[in-house]
Amino acid sequence: MEVREGDYVLLRLDDKRKYLVRAEKGRMLHTHKGIVDLGSLVGAKYGDYVESHLNAKFRVLKPTIVDFVRFFSRGTQVIYPKDAALMIVLAGIGPGSRVVEAGTGSGALAALLAYYVRPDGVVYSYDVKESVLEIARRNLRKAGVADWVVLKRGDVTEEIEERGVDAVFLDLSTPWLVVKNASDALKSGGSFVSFSPTINQVEKTVEELRAHDFVDVVAIEAIVRRYRVKAGKTRPEMFMVGHTGYIVLARKP
C-alpha cells in the first residue's frame, strides 16, 4: 500500500519516538535526529524507511485508531486505550451501535467509539464548551472518523435529547448527575458506562444507579502491567501507571 498526498503517517524512529505527520509536499519535520522532508513520503510504501538529512532512518507506518488517539491534544489528559477498550467491549458496543457520549474533551473516546460503530452506527458527543468541540472536530477529522460523530453543544446533566440509544458513555466529573437523563435516553438493556478518577465519584454514581433500578451494576479498575522481556532476565517494568480511573458499568432493565 502506498502513501498518498494528505495521508497521515506514523514515522517511527524507535519504540519511544514516533511522529504522527501528514504526507505533504513542501513540509518538513524537525527532529533532534535531523529534518525529514514530508513530501518525500508521498508514494512511499508502508514498511519502508525514509531518511532525515542526518541519515537517521524513520520507518513509515500506517497509524491505527489508537495511534491517532494517542496524539490527540498531547499533554492534556486523554482516556487511556486500556480503559476505553474495556468500556467499549464490556458494553457490547460495535458496528451499528448508537451511543451518547459526554464530555467530548479532545475527542479521544468519541474517536474510538466512532471507529467501532462504523459503518452504520453513530456517536452523539456532548460538551458544554464550543472551543472544546472545535478542537475535537479537528482531531476527529484527522483520525478519519468525523462522519460517525455528531458533536453537540450541551450539558447532559440537564438534557440528553436522544432516545433508545445502546449506551451512554460518560467521562466527566459528576456522572451521578447524569443517571436520570441516561436512563431516559437508553433503550431497555442499554449500557451506562462512566469513567472516574476517584472512588468517591464511583460511590455516588453506583448509589444513584441503584436508586434508578439499573441492574448488573459493576465497578472495576483495569491495571495494565508492562513487562521487560529478555531471555533469562524477564521482569515487570519497575515504574508503572498505577491508576488512571475506575469504570462503572450498568444496564438499564
Next chain:
Amino acid sequence: MEVREGDYVLLRLDDKRKYLVRAEKGRMLHTHKGIVDLGSLVGAKYGDYVESHLNAKFRVLKPTIVDFVRFFSRGTQVIYPKDAALMIVLAGIGPGSRVVEAGTGSGALAALLAYYVRPDGVVYSYDVKESVLEIARRNLRKAGVADWVVLKRGDVTEEIEERGVDAVFLDLSTPWLVVKNASDALKSGGSFVSFSPTINQVEKTVEELRAHDFVDVVAIEAIVRRYRVKAGKTRPEMFMVGHTGYIVLARKP
C-alpha cells in the same frame, strides 16, 4: 423491541444467576426457583419480567456479544472479555479488518473478533481438531456471527494460507512457532497478538518476534479489580482473579 420465536434471550434472576435461553414454544427452563415456560418469551418486551411456576421473577434481557461468549462451553477455559478487549482495541481491529485467529477452541475469541470486523471484514479461524470446529460452529451461529468467520482445519505452526491480513491472533500453547508464518501472512503494519498463561511462553514469543524484526513488541498483563461499592463501606472485592494470561503485541514493519 419484542422477542421473536427462535431469539436468544438472557433471563436474569439476579447479578449472579443468568440463563441464556432460546424463546421457543414447548420448551422449559428448570431452575431452583421453578420452571420457566420459554414459549411465553415470544412476544415479550426486553426489560419485562417473566415468572416461573413458583412466581420467581426473571428479567428478559437482550444478550450482548460478551454475554454470548460467557456461555460458550461453560466449564472449559474461555478467553476473558477483559483480555479480548485489550487485544482487539490495541491491535486496532475494527469494522472491515481481516484477521487470522488460532486455535479456534470454543470460538469465543473468534466470535468477539467477528462481532468487531462486521459488516465487511472476515475472521479466518484455524484449529487442528475437526471436533473442536464443530462446537465452535454451533456457538458462532448461536451468537449470530457465523457469517464473518471462516472456520479452517489446519495447523498454523505449519501454514497460514492468507496474505496481507490486518492481524494474527493466537491463543495456543506455542505462539513462538507461529511467528514466521504470521509474518508472512501479515500486511506491513499489521499486528501480531498472542495470549499465553505462562511467562515462559511470553519470553520465547518475544525473542522470536525480535528475531523476525517485528517492532513495538510489547508484553502486558491486564488485571481487573472489582469493587464492592456501598456508601461509606466501599472496598475492593476480597477474592479476585489474579491472573488469566499475558498479552504479547507486535507490529510487522
Next chain:
Amino acid sequence: MEVREGDYVLLRLDDKRKYLVRAEKGRMLHTHKGIVDLGSLVGAKYGDYVESHLNAKFRVLKPTIVDFVRFFSRGTQVIYPKDAALMIVLAGIGPGSRVVEAGTGSGALAALLAYYVRPDGVVYSYDVKESVLEIARRNLRKAGVADWVVLKRGDVTEEIEERGVDAVFLDLSTPWLVVKNASDALKSGGSFVSFSPTINQVEKTVEELRAHDFVDVVAIEAIVRRYRVKAGKTRPEMFMVGHTGYIVLARKP
C-alpha cells in the same frame, strides 16, 4: 533440637495441610490420613517424621510466630501476616518498643507485636469485651508471648492510659475516633498505625490525623501475589486474595 512434653509442634503433611498440636502423652490427632499419637512426639527431633496409624508421614516442625498466629481462632478474621509485617517494620517497632494496640480480637496482632518488642518492650492491648480478652489470653500463652502483653479491658475511643509510647496500632472499625487519644499517648516521633478494610475509613482517619497535625501521613495497600513456579511453566496463581485492608501510617511531630 528435641521436642519436650508440652511443646507446640507443627505437623506438616503437605504444603496445604498442617496441624498445630501439643506434644502430650495420651493425646491423639485425628486426620483423614489416620490417627497420630501426640505422645510419640516427645523426644522427636525437629525435621523427623512421625507416622499415623495408616502410615501417613507427618514432618515435625517448630512453629514460627507466624505459624502460631495463623492458627489463632481459625475461621474468624485475623490480620494477615503481610499487613502486620508492613505495619510493624514501617513503624520501626522492634526490641524494646512500647506499643498500645486495640482491639485485641484473637490476639494475632498483639502476638506479633509482642514477639518483636521482646525482651524488654511491652504491648498494651485493649478490647472492650472481657470474653474476647479471655480467648486472646489463651492464644498468647500458646504462642509463648503472653509475658510481653498487658491485656486491658477498655475503650480506646474514650481513653488510652499510657503516655510516651512508641506506637499506637489500631485494628478496629472507627480509628478516626482514636486519633486524639493516640496523639496524647504517643511520644514525639511516635507512630500511629491503623488497618481498615474500607476506603471510607481511610478517608476519615487521614483527615483526622491531618487535623491533629500528624506528619508523614501515608495510606497504602499491600497486595501479595503468589506464583506457581515450575521450570518452563511459571505463572501467577489464578485466584488470589485481592484485598484485605488499607494501612494508614502517620507520625506525631
Next chain:
Amino acid sequence: MEVREGDYVLLRLDDKRKYLVRAEKGRMLHTHKGIVDLGSLVGAKYGDYVESHLNAKFRVLKPTIVDFVRFFSRGTQVIYPKDAALMIVLAGIGPGSRVVEAGTGSGALAALLAYYVRPDGVVYSYDVKESVLEIARRNLRKAGVADWVVLKRGDVTEEIEERGVDAVFLDLSTPWLVVKNASDALKSGGSFVSFSPTINQVEKTVEELRAHDFVDVVAIEAIVRRYRVKAGKTRPEMFMVGHTGYIVLARKP
C-alpha cells in the same frame, strides 16, 4: 527526649524533603531553603523546630531504622522496606535469631535484620568485596546496629561457615547456587529467603530448593499501592513502583 552531641537526627521540611544529619557543633546543612546550624540541634527536643538562616522551619525527628536504611548509599539500589518487612516477618526472624545474609551491599538488609535480632541475636553478613564491606560498616555504625552484625569477606556460593542458623537471607544475582550451602548452614525448620528482580532467577531458585527437599517453598511478590487521600477526592497515586523483586521463601525440614 533531647538531642545529644553526635546523635543522628531527621530534619523534616515536608513529606518529600527530609535530611538525615548529625548534631554537631560547627557543622552546617546547606539546603535550597537556607543553611541550618547543626550545632543548634544539640539540646533540642524531638518534635521541636529549628530554623534555617532564611527562616525555613525544619522539624527535629528521631530517625527510625527504616529512615536510616533509606539514606544508605542514596542513588544505588537498596532493598525496599516493604520487601525486607515481609522477608523478616514471614521467616519468623526476631529477637535472638541467628541469621546469615549475603551480599552485604550497602548494608541495608543487614541493618534491618540486626535491628530485629537485638539484643542477643547476630547477623553474619557476607560480601565478596572488601570495599563494599567498608561502606556497609560505616552505614551500620551510623544506624547504631553495628554490634549485631559480623561482616565477613567471602563468597557464599563457595562456603557458609556457620551452622544451625535460623535463616539465610540472599540478595544476590544467583541465589540458586547458594541453596546447597544454605541447607548445610540452616537448622532444621530454618528459613531460606531470597530476593530477586527477575522471574527467571525465581524459577531456578525454586527448582533447586525442591531438589534439596526444602518444604513450604513459596514465591511471592509484594506490591504496595499508595493512595492520595482527600475527603471526596480519594484515589490511588497515578504513578507507582510497579516492581522491585520477587521473594522466595522455603523451610529446611
